[in-house]
Amino acid sequence: MANIQLVVFEINGSEYGIDALAVNGILRSKKFKVQKIPGVPEVIEGMINLRGQVNYIYNLRTKFGLKEAAIEDESKFIMLNIGSRVVGCIVDEVTDIVRFDDAELEPAPNLSASHNMKYLKGIGKVEDRMIIILDPLELLSTDETLDLSPDLLRNC
């Protein structure tokens, strides 16, 4: 992961980063209506209609076990390319796009081999700031999302 560009965003006051190559684009939440889908895992906030395509929106607060907060005007959806699909994550604000060298990166603390922690890819350091680098594939490919194939809709 040498010399990568990260899209840096904020959730609940903490900074996270995700590889810009995995990002399809950033949307302003207030321009979309998130439609709830009954019965889906809690981590999926709902879906939006982006230029005629249905995209699922994940709530990373739920995912990270943070206290819930309503979607603000300033909230953004970071749209990620996951395989052939594009899914979104709700973040409080996208703050920057930063280029990182190897020296500024540190592997994720290997505290546990827990399945749930796989999405932590490393820590990026910019001066005093620490940016939690997330693995997009792991982030959205955990148990609750495995079934999130078009089959879900087919079953309806």
Add this chain to the structure above:
Amino acid sequence: MKQHERQITTTNGLSLDNIKLTDVIDLEFLQRFQDDFAKGVGLASVTVDPEGRPVTNPSSYTRFCMDYTHSTECGDKRCAESHRKGGEEAARTGKPVVYECHAGLIDFAAPIMIEGKLIGTILGGQVLTASPNEEKYRRIAKEIGVDGDGYVETAKEIRILSKESIESAANVLFIVANNMSKSAYRQRKLKVVAEVLDDSLHQISATMEQLAASAGTVSNNQSSLNDEISNVNSVTGNINDVMDLIKEIADETRLLGLNAAIEAARAGEAGLGFGVVAQEIRKLSTDSKATVGKIKEFTNVIRSSVDRTVTMGNETALTVEQQAAAIQEVTASLEEITTMTEQLSMLANDM
């Protein structure tokens, strides 16, 4: 202040320095009273001013005095001297004085005074308390150069009254004349005061009208001011709306910059230049947003200051209203006082 002084001078116009007997006593009435009194009591009388000049015609003068004593220059002079002395004594004591004249008759002098100042004297008498002593009158006749026989004869015609009667008569004249002049003087004083009061009230009324008019002007100005300030408020609101729009554009631009940067990252080496542009765009949008924030701060300052101005303006308007109400009350009271003053003037004129 000047007018006030002038009014005081007017009041002083009634000062005792220039008051005359004729100012306070109706001469026609005095003459009639004096004539009737003289006839009734049998005493001659005349009223003179402080300089001794008669202001009424003599009533019931005796032949002794008219035809003889006054007929020679010497007699006339001695009479005048006698009157002067009696008058002076009366003025000095402030009471009627009964005395014997140069020709031996009993006379009296009753001073007419207002607040201690002599304005005239009622002189009278020309009577005797006992039968005339022939020898004495012959001597006096010789002194003043008149016919002794005639003098004695007319002296015998003179009415004889007791001293008490003369004193009582002098007292009656004194009391009546003084009361008459006193009340007339007070009436005049009252009239002048009523006039001054009326004048002052008219001035106050005029001032009150001006005050009411200017209160109205202030009130109008204040409401115009409030309208203008409200305009400022709505314009400030409009500015804020525009600022919201600019902020929205800045947000959109920033997102555009972020998305452009992501595209540039995906383009790898080829996207480097585009990445720089994208970064500049983000920077610009951040600057715009910061500027919008500052402008909003200013407009908020304007707004709160406008709000305060409106509050103060409303307070002023309220105060002006209260003033107008107070002026109305004063004006109403003034009208009542004016009516009372008019009644006072009428009373003073009727007395």
